[in-house]
Amino acid sequence: MGAGILFGPGRIGPVTTANRIVRAGTSETAAGDSGEITDQFVEVYETLARNRVGLILSATCSATLAAVIRRARPASMTMLWCPG
Numbered sequence: 001m002g003a004g005i006l007f008g009p010g011r012i013g014p015v016t017t018a019n020r021i022v023r024a025g026t027s028e029t030a031a032g033d034s035g036e037i038t039d040q041f042v043e044v045y046e047t048l049a050r051n052r053v054g055l056i057l058s059a060t061c062s063a064t065l066a067a068v069i070r071r072a073r074p075a076s077m078t079m080l081w082c083p084g
Contacts, residue, residue: 005020006019006020006021007019007020007021008020010054010055012055017054017055018052018054019052019053019054020054021052021053021054021055022053022054022055022056022057023048023053023055023056023057024057025057025058025059025060026059026060027059027060028041028044028059030044031074035074036074037074041074059074061074
């Protein structure tokens with residue numbers, strides 16, 4: 001695959017991307033102590049977008065508070081904002 005193909009538009013089903021560079025979902029471990037999104041977390045995604053990554057898959061999200069505390073992962077919205 002030549003550079004022309006890599007940097008040319010890509011398609012996944014009905015979705016067209018600016019290029020074929022895909023950033024897989026990972027664990028940035030940049031969330032706050034309670035699983036909130038931090039400036040550092042936002043900076044990761046801003047940097048990817050600024051560098052024209054064609055498709056960005058979001059990071060992992062913790063479903064339990066224990067996972068948030070151990071790994072600095074973002075918490076699910078349900079865990080943070082929905083009682084019970």
